[in-house]
Amino acid sequence: MKIRNILCIFLMIVFMVISYFLLDRGVNAKTKVYVNYKDDSSVIYKVYLKNNDKYLEMNNKYNASLVNKINFDFNFKSVFSNNVNGYYKYNIEGILVAYDDDINDSLLRKKYILVKDKVDTLNKNGNSIDINSNIDIDYNKYKYELEKVSNEFDRDVNGYLELRFNILEDLNFKGMDNIKKDNKQLKVIIPLSYDSFKIIVINDNKTDSYYDFSKKQPVNYFFIILGALSLAVGISFLGLVIKNMSISYQTENEYKKILNKIINDNKDIVVKVKKFYNTKKYNLIYIYSFNELANISKKIKEPISYKEVRRNTKTIFLLVEGDNAWIYQLIREE
Numbered sequence: 001m002k003i004r005n006i007l008c009i010f011l012m013i014v015f016m017v018i019s020y021f022l023l024d025r026g027v028n029a030k031t032k033v034y035v036n037y038k039d040d041s042s043v044i045y046k047v048y049l050k051n052n053d054k055y056l057e058m059n060n061k062y063n064a065s066l067v068n069k070i071n072f073d074f075n076f077k078s079v080f081s082n083n084v085n086g087y088y089k090y091n092i093e094g095i096l097v098a099y100d101d102d103i104n105d106s107l108l109r110k111k112y113i114l115v116k117d118k119v120d121t122l123n124k125n126g127n128s129i130d131i132n133s134n135i136d137i138d139y140n141k142y143k144y145e146l147e148k149v150s151n152e153f154d155r156d157v158n159g160y161l162e163l164r165f166n167i168l169e170d171l172n173f174k175g176m177d178n179i180k181k182d183n184k185q186l187k188v189i190i191p192l193s194y195d196s197f198k199i200i201v202i203n204d205n206k207t208d209s210y211y212d213f214s215k216k217q218p219v220n221y222f223f224i225i226l227g228a229l230s231l232a233v234g235i236s237f238l239g240l241v242i243k244n245m246s247i248s249y250q251t252e253n254e255y256k257k258i259l260n261k262i263i264n265d266n267k268d269i270v271v272k273v274k275k276f277y278n279t280k281k282y283n284l285i286y287i288y289s290f291n292e293l294a295n296i297s298k299k300i301k302e303p304i305s306y307k308e309v310r311r312n313t314k315t316i317f318l319l320v321e322g323d324n325a326w327i328y329q330l331i332r333e334e
Contacts, residue, residue, distance in 0.1 A: 005248075008241045015234035022227030026220045034210045035173055036081040041186055043165075043201045044073040061198050067139045070199070074165040074186060078129045083174040088129050089119045090167045096142055098149040098159040107157060108149050114163070122171075131167065137190065146192045163188040173211075180211050252312050255332035259308075259315055262290055262330070266304070269297045273305045276318055282325035293319055293328045 046055040050068040074092070092115035098108040114135055122129065146159040165186040172179050184205050191197035263270055287293045297304050300321045308315045312332065319326040 005241055005244050008237045008244065012234050012237035012241065015230045015237065019227045019230035019234055022223045022230060026223030026227055032212055033176065034212050035176070036210045037078055039076070039078050039184070039205045039209075041076045041184075041203055041205055043186055043188055043203070044075070045188075045199060046071045047199075058199075061196050063196050064139075064143070064192075064194060070137045070139055070190065072135050072137065072163065072188065074131075074133045074135075076129070076131045076165070076167055076184070076186070078169070078184075080127045080171075080173070082176075083127050084171050085122050085126070085174075086170045086172045086179070087119055087121045088131070088167060088169045089117055090131055090133065090165065091115050091117045092133060092135055093164045093166065094137075094142075095162040095164065096145055096159065097162060098146060098157045100155075100157060103158070107153060110145070129169065133165065137161070137163070139190070139192075142190075143192050158193040160192055161190040163190070171211075182211075251333050255312060255330070259330060262317075263306075266290075266294055269294060270304045270306055270317070273307055276305065276307060276316070281323075282320060283323050285324060285326045287326050287328045290317065290328050290330070293317055293326055296326055 045058055047060075047062050047070050048055045048068045049066050052068075055071070056062060076090075091113070094112035094114050096108070096110040096112070097106050099106045114137075115133055118133075120131075142161045146157065149159065150157045165188075167184040169182045169184070170179060171182070186205070187202040189200040189202065287296075293304060297319050300319075302319060302321050304317050304319045306315055306317045314332065315330045317328040317330070
C-alpha cells in the first residue's frame with residue numbers, strides 16, 4: 001500500500017507540474033520584441049577671446065590668459081524604429097574639481113546647476129527625440145574659483161570644470177506593455193590650471209542599439225486544453241491517494257481493534273515479550289485462529305507469548321510446550 005501511495009503521489013506531482021507549465025504557456029505566452037534606435041549626439045563649441053568678438057574654432061589649443069568665454073551647443077537626437085510617446089528631461093551641470101598631483105584624488109568637488117531641468121513630451125505616434133541646448137561658460141569665473149581653493153588650502157592646486165549634459169528618457173512604445181527609462185550623458189572637460197589647454201568632449205552613448213521587450217501573445221487554447229487534461233489526471237491520482245489512505249486507515253483500525261480485543265479478553269493467558277528466542281529447535285505448528293490457540297493454552301496450561309513484529313501491521317502469538325511450538329499470526333489485511 002505504501003509503495004502504491006508513493007507512486008501515486010509522484011505521478012500526481014508530475015502531472016500537476018506539467019499542467020501548471022501548460023496552462024501558464026497557454027495564458028501567459030510571451031515573445032521577445034526588439035525596438036531599434038539610433039543616437040546622434042554632438043557638442044559644438046566656440047572659444048571667445050577677451051576684448052574681441054571673434055571666436056576660435058574647435059579642437060585647437062587655447063591660451064588661458066586670452067580666453068574670455070566659451071559657448072557650447074549641446075545637440076542630441078534619438079530616432080526609434082517604433083512609434084513612441086512619453087516624455088524626456090534634460091539639464092546641464094558643472095562640476096568644479098580641484099586636486100593635487102593625482103587627478104583621481106580630488107580635494108574638492110563643487111556642483112553648479114547651469115541649466116535647470118527642462119521637460120518636454122514626445123509627440124504621440126512620433127519616433128524621435130531632438131534636443132538642442134546652448135550655454136555660455138565664463139572661463140575666468142571658474143579659474144578664479146579654483147584660485148580661491150588654492151588660497152584656502154595654502155598651496156597650488158590643479159583643477160578642471162566638467163560639464164554634464166544629462167538626458168532622461170521615459171518611453172512608452174506603441175504596442176508594448178512596459179515603459180523604458182534610459183539615462184544618457186555628454187561630458188566636456190575644461191582644464192583650468194594650465195597656461196594653455198585643450199577642451200575634451202566625452203561621448204559614451206552608443207550610436208546604434210535596441211531595447212528588448214516581452215510582448216504577451218494571444219491565449220493558446222491548445223495548451224490550455226492539454227493543461228486541463230493533465231490537471232484532471234493529477235487530480236485523479238490525488239483522489240486515488242486519498243482513497244488508499246482511507247482504506248489503509250480503516251484496515252489499521254480494524255487490526256488494532258482485533259488485537260486489543262484478543263489482549264483484553266485473554267489477559268490471564270497472554271504475555272507480551274520483547275523477543276522470541278530460537279524457535280527453529282521447535283516443531284512449529286501454524287494455527288489459523290486465536291481461539292484455537294487459546295484452547296490449546298488452557299489444555300496444556302502454558303501461557304501465550306506475543307510480540308508486534310511490524311507496528312500496526314503484524315503480531316505473532318507463540319505457545320511453547322516441550323518440543324512443540326504453536327504460532328498464530330495476526331496480519332493486517334491490505
